[in-house]
Amino acid sequence: MSGSAGTSDLILHHYGSSPFAEKTRLMLGFKGLAWQSVTVPMIQPKPDVVALTGGYRRTPFLQVGADIYCDTALIAEVLEARQPTPSLFPAALAGQARALAQWADTDLFWTALPYAMQPAGVAALFAGAPPEMLAAFVQDRRAMSEGMPRLSGPDATAALTQYLDWLSAMLADGRPWLLGEQTSIADLSVYHPLWFVTRAGAQAEILARHEALKAWMARVAAIGYGERAGKLDGAQAIDLARGATPVSTTVVAGLGFAAGDRVTVTPMDYARDAVAGELVGLDPRRVTIARDDERAGRVQVHFPRIGYALKAETTA
Template identity: 50%
Template sequence: MTELILHHYPTSPFSEKIRLILGYKNLPWKSVIIPMVMPKPDVVALTGGYRKTPVLQIGADIYCDTALICDVLEHLQPTPTLYPAPGKGLERILAHWADNTLFWTSMAFNTQPKGMAQMFENAPPEMARAFIEDRKAMSVGMARLRPADAAAAYKSYLRRLSDMLDDWPFLLGDAPCIADFAMYHPLWFTRVRTSVLAGILDATPAVLEWMDRMAAIGHGSMEKFSAAEAIAVAAASTPAPLHDAHDNVFQDEHGIPLGSRVQVCGESFGPEPSEGELIAATRMHYTLSRSDERAGLLHVHFPRIGYQLKAVAPA
């Protein structure tokens, strides 16, 4: 198996989701630390525009969005599974809710003034301003909860998570599944990054105990790697063939044939598009072929859910 290269930064909650899964699956990985805000020239060299965190690189294949990254890691290392039977559908739906509702509720709570003050207490004022402006650019048009409304919802969600832990050490059974990893990372940010606000967790001790069990999984075997080294790996590699059975089934929902010049972008958060030739549009994902002067020929992969596909008009 080609080495796994994770482009991330330490305080990224979605990166913590993937770091824990790498540890759970005992997959060794290389760590490339990327900027928290734009510009991100080395990331964009690989993705063509996508700039959310994290990104998984395997040779010249670039995987965007943690929902897709989880599927890739499951394929590479099926055991222990992230999607145990018979509840695979429920597990995925709960994970999607966690990534798109629980996450934004927690972050609206975490980024109230006390939380922001702690996040940037040792940083120059311009860093906090740059972070705020960067995230505004990524969330144009998104509805955001006010901190007080977020606090009320967050407390309710924590009680419901506690209820799920009445009979099991993990949310849906004796072992963690994708729902555990997806629900853990927003709470991890509260507990670790904005600990001044972590008292909200104290009313649900079962959730805190579950978080301890999740944290104990660890990040596995990691080796530091540079962005320049990662780009050199891409340039020296050839994208993997689209060999999976589903990769060869074209599912056309847009009237855009394979081989077309297209853009893929997020539906809401992170609207920056990646552009390339559409070489796969399956039931689960899109794949674009693109070239970069430093990284060479790349295949950039996106999940269908949460992303928009658009044809690029001829010049």
């Protein structure tokens, strides 16, 4: 599907300042796809999100009818299948691109975030916001990252300084994109943590001496967001899910689970909210559970296999 239509069945649930949502908006732009927008709350409670995802609270997620796709790694695969060209995974670069994207979405992101969220960065990011909003945000994010090791400001600064040197070295030969002449998922994945840093006021000075990297960031930003075909609210998106039929999925044998098992899927790193349901899809790359919601009806929630723990549901 191209972005020429006035409407689209692709619905992105996101908010403007989310780094991973920025990555997804750029993926949609790179593919030239039209999409509809649902703005979700930055912090809990998120009742409309829960109705669709069963408790997955990370931003963004992609809705196509009654199918909910979680995690930008999986969203990238869904968009690639929807619109194979231009490819996020050029054949000659696919392995490198996936590996660099995985590093960017984990190590780089969890370095850039605490770096940007030092006092000067927080002041810029929340300029004009009431103190109670900032306090609520900090409490929400503390709960999301409970149990994770956290970099201090000085540690994050030291690591990010080195990471920027590494990335600049990749561009030192004049190539336009990180892996050469072709744009890939690596570019969009590395970009979004650095985009967040640029929003953090004086903290963005860490990028000042990296002229080639800043020029590369400008090229990524110029990709744009595709066609915003319209805006929906959470209730409208839920109604669309209720009126749709989920896609057909298959559980591959020999992976430790069987179709119909009651299972939970839980992120391994942060926001470890388990989503429970009936296993209806499983292969080495993806897991899908079906759940029945009072508001959304029968929905399927899809997760990438990497980074998520799949377990048999325990009963009290």
